[in-house]
Amino acid sequence: xxxxxxxxxxxxxxxxxxxxxxxxxxxxxxxxxxxxxxxxxxxxxxxxxxxxxxxxxxxxxxxxxxxxxxxxxxxxxxxxxxxxxxxxxxxxxxxxxxxxxxxxxxxxxxxxxxxxxxxxxxxxxxxxxxxxxxxxxxxxxxxxxxxxxxxxxxxxxxxxxxxxxxxxxxxxxxxxxxxxxxxxxxxxxxxxxxxxxxxxxxxxxxxxxxxxxxxxxxxxxxxxxxxxxxxxxxxxxxxxxxxxxxxxxxxxxxxxxxxxxxxxxxxxxxxxxxxxxxxxxxx
Numbered sequence: 001x002x003x004x005x006x007x008x009x010x011x012x013x014x015x016x017x018x019x020x021x022x023x024x025x026x027x028x029x030x031x032x033x034x035x036x037x038x039x040x041x042x043x044x045x046x047x048x049x050x051x052x053x054x055x056x057x058x059x060x061x062x063x064x065x066x067x068x069x070x071x072x073x074x075x076x077x078x079x080x081x082x083x084x085x086x087x088x089x090x091x092x093x094x095x096x097x098x099x100x101x102x103x104x105x106x107x108x109x110x111x112x113x114x115x116x117x118x119x120x121x122x123x124x125x126x127x128x129x130x131x132x133x134x135x136x137x138x139x140x141x142x143x144x145x146x147x148x149x150x151x152x153x154x155x156x157x158x159x160x161x162x163x164x165x166x167x168x169x170x171x172x173x174x175x176x177x178x179x180x181x182x183x184x185x186x187x188x189x190x191x192x193x194x195x196x197x198x199x200x201x202x203x204x205x206x207x208x209x210x211x212x213x214x215x216x217x218x219x220x221x222x223x224x225x226x227x228x229x230x231x232x233x234x235x236x237x238x239x240x241x242x243x244x245x246x247x248x249x250x251x252x253x254x255x256x257x258x259x260x261x262x263x264x265x266x267x268x269x270x271x272x273x274x275x276x277x278x279x280x281x282x283x
Contacts, residue, residue, distance in 0.1 A: 004078075004151070005151045005152045006055075006078070006151055007053060007054070007055070007150060007151070007156045007157055007158070008150065008151075008152060008153050008154045008155065008156040008157040008161075008253075009055040009056075009157065009161070010152075013055045013056075013161065014052075014055055016055070016059075017052055017055050017059045017066075020059045021050075021059075021061060025059060025061075026059075026061040027061075030061060031047075032047065032048075032049075032050045032061075032068040033047035033048075034047070035068040036068070037068060037069050037070035037073055037100070037101065038051075038063065038067030038068050038069055038140075039067065039069055039070070039073040039077070039095060039101065039141050040070060040072075040073050040095045040099065040100045040101045041098075041100070041134065041135070041137075042070045042072075042073075042100040042101060042102065044070070044102075045068055045069065045070040045071075046070065046071055049068070049069055049070060049071050049074055050066060050067065050068050050069055051066065051067050051069040051074055051077065052065060052066040052067075053065060053066070053067075053140075053144075053158060054066070054157070054158040054159060056157060056158070056159040056160060056161050056162075056163075057161070057162065057163060058163065063140070064140055064158075065158070067140075070100070070101050070102065071101075071102075072100070072101030072102040072104065073095075073101035076088070076091050076101060076104070077141065077144070080144070080146055081146065081148045081151065082148075084117055084121070085121075085146050086117040086118070086120040086121040087113070087117050088146065089120050090108070090113065090116050090117055090120055090126070091104055092139075092141065092142060093126065093128055094107065094108070094128060095134075095139075095141075096134065096139065097128045097129065097130045097131070097134070098130050098131050098132035098133055098134040099128075099129075099131050099132075100131075103131065107129065107131075149255070152253070152256075153195075153197075153253060153255070153266075153268070154251040154252070154253050154268040155195040155196060155197050155268045157251070159271070160251055160270050160271070161251065162236075164233065164270055164272060165231050165232060165233055166272065167272050167275070167276055169231060169232070170227070170231070170272055170273060170276060171276065172230070173227050173228075173230040173231045174227055174276075176230045177223065177226035177227045177230055178226075179223055182207065182208070182219065183219065183220075183223045185207050186203055186207050186216075186219065186220055186223070187223075187249075187269075187273070187277045188277050189202075189203065189206060189207055190203070190250075190267070190269045190274075190277070191269060191273065191274045191275075191276075191277035191278045192278060193269075195268070196268050196269040196271070196274045197266050197267070197268050197269075198266065198267055198269075199213065199264040199265065199266055199267070200213035200214075200216040200217045200220070200264070200265070200267075201213040201216070201264055202216075203216035203219075203220060204216035213264070220246065221245055221246055224245040224246045224248050224249050224250075225243075225245040225248075227248055227249060228243075228245050228248035228249075231248065233248060235247045235248050246267060249269065249270060249273055250267040250268055250269050250270060251267070251268045251270065252265060252266065252267050252268070253265070253266055253268070254266075
């Protein structure tokens with residue numbers, strides 16, 4: 001996993017939280033040592049093994065951002081992207097039945113595992129042994145995506161990479177920025193988009209009824225700047241040192257092209273604005 005991205009965080013972001021833990025940023029006396037696996041419940045979890053779903057700052061070392069985890073569960077969790085979806089489902093059912101991660105390959109050798117995965121993929125019932133009762137803890141691993149794009153896409157981040165002002169600050173800044181009807185429609189369109197993600201071409205076509213994405217870039221960028229100038233928040237900077245005003249309201253990324261599709265730069269609306277506009281635009 002060295003050098004790999006996860007949940008929209010690069011390797012530098014992932015190593016930063018490990019460094020922070022080692023220097024004691026988790027707080028006096030906090031340790032993952034001695035805690036059972038936060039996925040399967042195995043009490044024999046290695047002391048130094050733990051997992052984060054959220055690497056944004058400020059770092060958090062408690063659920064739902066970080067969990068103590070055993071090595072077997074940790075490996076399965078990260079391998080879920082390059083293995084059949086049915087295999088991750090089978091592993092989750094094993095854990096649901098009270099099995100420990102280290103018991104999975106023992107209970108279900110490869111030939112049997114493959115057969116069970118085929119049954120799951122075909123929608124057939126599968127009976128698993130129940131080695132022990134499992135407490136009714138929230139099964140956070142059940143909500144994990146299997147979409148490989150989540151490894152690098154900002155929409156997968158539970159929080160923006162950098163801390164942002166709260167909803168009340170944004171509400172006041174937006175009111176002071178006095179969005180036009182078109183600008184309000186742009187924000188509502190962005191908030192309602194799948195995964196809070198749009199391209200400027202999407203905005204131009206759907207809201208401005210134009211084909212040129214530069215028109216949307218100009219309109220949306222002006223609104224972002226007015227909001228940003230009324231917030232106590234410094235936007236990201238471009239390589240030339242100038243402000244990237246859209247970073248006030250969204251996180252951007254360039255999805256990789258494939259042999260079948262050439263993709264454009266995407267903007268992911270930050271969650272606080274998505275929630276604010278999803279609710280008000282529904283009225």
